Amino acid sequence: MVSRSSDTVMEPAREDQLPSSASSAVKIVIVGGFGVGKTTLVRSVSEIRPLTTEETMTEASTDVDDVSGVERKTATTVAMDFGRISLNEELVLYLFGTPGQQRFWFLWNGLFEGALGAIVLVDTRRLEVSFDVIGRLEEADVPFVIAVNAFPDASSYPTEELRSALDLPEQVPIVVCDARQRASSRDVLITLMRYLRDVIQTPEPS
């Protein structure tokens, strides 16, 4: 093993290259707790093998559990998996999976800026992660849909029960998906886009 240098940088494989006509990109963010299937969803629809971008958070730790009075600088590296879909010759869609826990919200700053919207991927066995995420998205005015990843051993909630458990407004779509299936994941993305279209076309209540 040699240390990584510019000579060992992985260049994109020929089949992974975008056409030179690719002129603009959009992004959709997939948020959810660990193990809920974010990367699985990305992988099932992505035209490239999911890649990982890292971000380093270097800042004085603000964790309340810290030894008091000791200011520590922490450098935490957080990885985000993402995939890509070429929508046409010009337009490219990127899908970013990001953890929903509050301690990762620092990642969200650049991520949600300019994002079309978000998919909140929910595991009904662990709904609590979703509460904070949904609150945060509502605050940030990011359009989102709920996708319940249908794990075989999870009890299936009727959608309306889930809506009230998550305290969601009526118009927010809730869909059940199988993140391993390309068609199912694609349908979640389409649901988000149709919802976004409705949001834009419906004038805000005055």
Next chain:
Amino acid sequence: MSESDQDWDKGGPERLYVITGGRAGAEEQAELDLVTLIVSLEDSQPGMQPEHAAILRVCRSPLSVAEISAHLALPASVIGVLLTDLLADGRVEARAPAANLPDIALIEAVIDGLQKL
């Protein structure tokens, strides 16, 4: 491989500091999004900083900032600093993401594209 090599390889703060020349990039940095597409305008030259050269190589066809970060195994923020240099020297072109407030035409284009999957 010596122990110090391994440390160097891990993308620790020291290495990133050297690569960026200690710039955090907040003030002087170009407006770049994770999905800004970057295209090289020229080939890498001998004597260039290796990371600059690597960016020019991977961006022969358009590539997002996030993908550059993944291929070079460097944080997106570091890539932002490096790209600011390359943009200033006119060695790469940046294709900005679609507008912040998406319009119906853009949304329809996304839906069309997804339906072909």
